[in-house]
Amino acid sequence: MSTATLQATRIENITRTYQMGDQAVHALDGVSATFEPGSFWAIMGASGSGKSTLLNILGCLDRPTSGRYLLGGNDTRTQSDDALSDIRLKYLGFIFQSFNLIAQLTVEENIQLPLYYLGWHPDRARQRAGELARRVGLGERLHHRPSELSGGQQQRVAIARALANDPVMLLADEPTGNLDSATGKEIMDMLGDLNAQGKTIIMVTHEPEIANIAKHRIVMRDGRIASAGEGRL
Amino acid sequence: MKNSRLLRNIHLGVKTLMLHKLRSLLTMLGVVFGVGSVIAMLAVGEGASREALVQIRKLGSNNIIIDTAKPSDDDASSAGRTRISIYGLKYEDVLRIAECIPSIKRTVPVKIIRKEGRLGSKTLSLRLVGTTPAWFDLVKRPLLAGRALADADLENRANVAVLTEHGARRLLATEETLGAVVKIGGSAFTVIGIIQSDSGNAGGMQTPDRDTDAYIPLTTARERFGDIYTQRSDGSQISELVELHQIITEASSLADVEASAQAIEAMLTRFHKKKSYRLQVPLALLRQAETTKRNFNIVLGSIAGISLLVGGIGIMNIMLASVTERTREIGIRRAIGAKRLQIVAQFLIETVVLSMTGGAIGVGFGVLIPWIITRTAGMPTLVTPLSVIVSLGVSMLVGMVFGIYPALRAARLDPIEALRHE
Numbered sequence: 001m002s003t004a005t006l007q008a009t010r011i012e013n014i015t016r017t018y019q020m021g022d023q024a025v026h027a028l029d030g031v032s033a034t035f036e037p038g039s040f041w042a043i044m045g046a047s048g049s050g051k052s053t054l055l056n057i058l059g060c061l062d063r064p065t066s067g068r069y070l071l072g073g074n075d076t077r078t079q080s081d082d083a084l085s086d087i088r089l090k091y092l093g094f095i096f097q098s099f100n101l102i103a104q105l106t107v108e109e110n111i112q113l114p115l116y117y118l119g120w121h122p123d124r125a126r127q128r129a130g131e132l133a134r135r136v137g138l139g140e141r142l143h144h145r146p147s148e149l150s151g152g153q154q155q156r157v158a159i160a161r162a163l164a165n166d167p168v169m170l171l172a173d174e175p176t177g178n179l180d181s182a183t184g185k186e187i188m189d190m191l192g193d194l195n196a197q198g199k200t201i202i203m204v205t206h207e208p209e210i211a212n213i214a215k216h217r218i219v220m221r222d223g224r225i226a227s228a229g230e231g232r233l
Numbered sequence: 234m235k236n237s238r239l240l241r242n243i244h245l246g247v248k249t250l251m252l253h254k255l256r257s258l259l260t261m262l263g264v265v266f267g268v269g270s271v272i273a274m275l276a277v278g279e280g281a282s283r284e285a286l287v288q289i290r291k292l293g294s295n296n297i298i299i300d301t302a303k304p305s306d307d308d309a310s311s312a313g314r315t316r317i318s319i320y321g322l323k324y325e326d327v328l329r330i331a332e333c334i335p336s337i338k339r340t341v342p343v344k345i346i347r348k349e350g351r352l353g354s355k356t357l358s359l360r361l362v363g364t365t366p367a368w369f370d371l372v373k374r375p376l377l378a379g380r381a382l383a384d385a386d387l388e389n390r391a392n393v394a395v396l397t398e399h400g401a402r403r404l405l406a407t408e409e410t411l412g413a414v415v416k417i418g419g420s421a422f423t424v425i426g427i428i429q430s431d432s433g434n435a436g437g438m439q440t441p442d443r444d445t446d447a448y449i450p451l452t453t454a455r456e457r458f459g460d461i462y463t464q465r466s467d468g469s470q471i472s473e474l475v476e477l478h479q480i481i482t483e484a485s486s487l488a489d490v491e492a493s494a495q496a497i498e499a500m501l502t503r504f505h506k507k508k509s510y511r512l513q514v515p516l517a518l519l520r521q522a523e524t525t526k527r528n529f530n531i532v533l534g535s536i537a538g539i540s541l542l543v544g545g546i547g548i549m550n551i552m553l554a555s556v557t558e559r560t561r562e563i564g565i566r567r568a569i570g571a572k573r574l575q576i577v578a579q580f581l582i583e584t585v586v587l588s589m590t591g592g593a594i595g596v597g598f599g600v601l602i603p604w605i606i607t608r609t610a611g612m613p614t615l616v617t618p619l620s621v622i623v624s625l626g627v628s629m630l631v632g633m634v635f636g637i638y639p640a641l642r643a644a645r646l647d648p649i650e651a652l653r654h655e
Contacts, residue, residue, distance in 0.1 A: 089570025
């Protein structure tokens with residue numbers, strides 16, 4: 001994992017084609033980028049521009065049709081489903097727009113979920129879940145169910161869960177999309193802090209204010225990168 | 234590690250099922266009823282057949298028992314107001330069987346007379362059994378005191394009797410048991426031995442009060458009491474002349490039993506004009522009972538199979554609905570890094586927990602119901618451990634068979650699609 005942390009994540013000339021009936025839809029059409037360790041990226045673009053597809057490929061939930069995606073020295077296009085699961089489990093953390101906590105599990109159990117699949121001993125996992133919950137300010141809510149929490153609190157649980165496996169890269173899909181602006185700002189501050197502590201973060205958003213918190217941005221249009229680089233919009 | 238993961242998976246499955254208690258309970262119901270009814274029915278069947286087998290075994294599997302049976306078309310030789318029916322087994326039959334059928338090892342004649350026994354002021358209705366010493370070899374009941382009948386008693390027509398423990402207790406409660414003299418039908422008999430009472434009603438022969446038997450030499454019985462039994466009613470007399478009430482024969486080996494029975498039957502048919510006897514072959518009854526039991530089990534197995542199939546389909550139906558309902562959860566787990574096999578395991582374990590819990594509840598009912606039947610109806614029942622083990626095994630199998638498809642469907646979901654599912 002230490003080598004993976006040091007290596008940049010690279011995509012080279014990625015395409016992703018869906019077959020819709022007898023028509024081929026090019027969701028991604030030759031996308032290349034390098035994500036340095038510790039960088040904070042915002043991916044923007046209109047709906048259908050390919051930003052979600054790009055995030056799915058970066059998150060190893062999907063494979064590119066062609067091109068190379070190098071993550072910690074692995075080329076994901078040729079990996080098996082199990083191997084991709086393993087990469088997600090060990091190197092990646094997800095934060096979703098709709099939080100995606102498991103309703104029947106408590107806060108503690110939700111945070112522990114990656115550790116369970118990693119095969120951690122329950123005692124150690126519980127301890128780690130407690131630490132993470134305190135880190136996101138929910139140390140008192142360990143035994144609550146997600147439905148008993150506010151949206152902002154739920155997203156903080158999701159962040160704690162994404163951090164449980166100490167991932168190389170955090171992938172966030174509209175993390176503030178379901179939150180009011182004040183709560184959204186709290187969450188963005190938290191992501192900013194995490195980035196300051198060295199986590200690579202790639203975030204999809206369509207809100208320029210949110211995107212401005214990231215140092216780098218990619219603007220997608222029709223499956224291609226329209227512009228990329230540092231600086232504010 | 235593997236072990237604790239399985240435990241945690243089971244724990245998770247139980248927890249998930251507990252979220253929908255009523256639904257889980259209703260889902261299990263098919264298996265509960267299937268397993269419960271099978272164990273209960275097996276217990277009733279097993280109890281009944283076990284009792285039958287015990288009774289048949291008591292008769293002796295090498296034995297052939299010939300009972301005197303009163304013919305139904307009894308045209309008794311009427312002489313005025315006194316009618317005498319002559320029927321049944323003859324003394325000669327014993328000799329014929331013993332001498333002409335070589336595969337018969339032992340032949341025991343039995344003559345039954347009802348008389349009152351009296352000792353001092355105590356009286357007891359006795360069933361006198363006139364027989365030979367061989368009776369004690371054939372009916373393997375332990376002698377508790379004294380001795381059995383001997384050949385000399387038979388030759389001397391001795392007035393000696395062997396009592397059953399039960400009869401002895403009632404008659405001689407305060408006296409010195411052995412050597413006491415009992416008045417039976419006007420004659421004095423010396424008690425020479427006591428044998429154990431026969432618990433249970435062996436064979437359903439004409440022996441409702443077998444426990445107050447008194448065994449005396451056949452020759453004595455014949456000399457003292459004769460062969461004619463007279464019953465007076467409404468001024469008319471009904472007399473019966475019956476020489477022997479029963480002949481018990483023992484074949485030298487199991488293989489000879491059926492052929493010997495045929496030979497005896499043929500012989501009796503030749504020498505008796507009317508069929509006033511009945512042959513009982515315990516071995517044949519045993520075989521018949523076993524066949525009946527096997528058929529019963531086949532029918533039961535089919536019913537069990539059908540009810541468990543229905544129960545399994547019910548479980549599968551609910552699990553498929555559950556997979557659809559929890560599509561998003563599956564997507565989340567996959568995104569976090571769960572492998573397909575782990576999703577399969579999660580759902581499969583949940584189904585097996587469901588079906589095995591149903592099976593366990595069913596076993597509970599299956600044990601409880603026979604207990605209630607025995608308590609209330611007095612029917613013997615027997616829950617065999619095998620039926621419990623097999624039922625639990627089958628309910629686990631049902632969970633696996635009907636759980637694998639929903640589990641595979643859950644694992645095959647595309648994580649991206651699953652996460653988008655509302």
